[in-house]
């Protein structure tokens with residue numbers, strides 16, 4: 147997800163008014179609760195999701211067949227589904243279940259199997275349901291359905307469920323490790339509306355004024371499955387990558403006037419340089435046999451797999467690129483190909499995704515744009531909670547600083563931590579470690595890798611190996627403690643002494659550059675401090691190339707001043 151310009155949310159075209167269903171349960175509203183034992187005892191082979199979406203009543207009806215293989219003896223199937231979508235019926239391998247075998251008290255739906263499964267046995271459960279799904283109040287920050295209209299009054303519909311989870315519109319395992327191996331989507335909408343979907347289009351049929359669009363995607367991330375419905379036009383092309391494979395490019399957009407067609411083409415023209423940057427820096431586009439897909443949405447954006455949501459309204463930036471398109475695209479590597487095993491590790495999605503922006507700008511525009519973007523991120527760091535708690539987390543408990551989570555720091559501090567790591571270990575080790583985390587190999591080849599899960603713990607191990615040394619002190623200080631390392635400077639005559647200080651203690655042998663007049667001194671800081679003898683009246687700059695993230699009292703003072711001014715303004 148992207149989070150920075152909250153202001154845009156207010157201007158997004160938001161929902162109409164449907165009859166509001168009862169509030170979601172706390173369980174449904176929060177993605178990533180621990181999985182049920184029954185969910186840990188299956189592989190999720192296939193989800194076949196048929197969904198009829200009716201803009202006139204802002205309601206849905208679903209018919210879903212889910213296929214599982216038991217990995218241990220199993221008496222019931224457990225999936226998540228918002229209990230505000232009543233079940234019309236369920237069956238197991240074609241045999242209807244009695245009502246007593248179906249229960250969904252708070253959003254975890256249990257189906258008692260007529261006959262327990264043995265390990266290795268397969269079953270297909272079919273679940274029919276209908277209802278008025280939740281409507282997002284502030285998509286994409288709070289998710290659900292967005293029922294909007296185009297300028298000429300046609301339905302324009304999107305879903306975005308990162309925080310709450312897939313269970314807002316289809317029965318699924320609402321946990322980052324709950325990906326089905328394959329999903330087929332059959333989305334029915336009034337003709338002539340278009341459905342832009344995940345993966346590959348496998349067909350479209352039209353009957354009685356309704357169209358059903360079929361889409362098929364491999365290993366979709368759970369919140370990466372989305373509905374995008376509107377009177378779309380599509381821009382299409384093919385891209386021959388540096389790895390030799392051909393990647394279909396698709397952009398679904400709203401036609402509007404002649405100007406919007408030009409703007410859409412401008413965005414489409416950014417696809418290939420962005421793809422090539424990621425392929426050069428990280429590795430092959432993970433879903434090259436499906437597509438790079440983007441769809442114009444009534445909300446700001448989301449990393450829906452192979453169908454990234456784009457709602458940045460073609461906003462120009464002095465950098466000359468569309469940051470939102472770039473951010474969501476980064477999640478195809480950091481989020482969809484490599485998915486965090488637990489939401490506690492969400493910085494692996496947002497921190498890496500955010501660091502790709504200054505790196506792209508460095509490649510596209512040069513050093514001024516690179517450092518400017520890094521400094522913009524640096525100004526936003528809050529240090530209120532550690533980036534990683536070391537405990538299982540629900541997603542909103544990480545994204546929301548109001549709930550005590552690291553909030554926006556998973557983006558901006560995550561990015562600066564990675565920048566510091568790269569400067570510490572060098573490009574070769576940094577990008578080898580990144581590649582291994584993303585693909586499980588340092589030499590990924592299109593078509594020869596699978597999506598994978600990673601964790602902070604795994605990344606630390608990979609980084610240690612790539613760097614050939616133990617970096618526990620680095621990750622401990624930056625990820626597991628809220629306060630930033632501080633550099634204490636003391637002058638005594640011509641002696642400058644610099645000492646690393648950690649609020650919670652511990653070693654911090656971070657090397658440091660100091661510019662003395664025009665000469666760069668390199669201090670190894672192996673025991674956490676260094677001494678320099680300075681010439682008279684020397685101009686001294688600590689860390690002149692801004693390689694090391696550390697506490698900056700002047701930024702804290704500015705942040706406090708800004709906050710006070712905002713408060714005064716709000717009170718007026």
Ligand SMILES: [Zn+2]
Nearest residue numbers: 147148496499
């Ligand atoms: Zn994001």
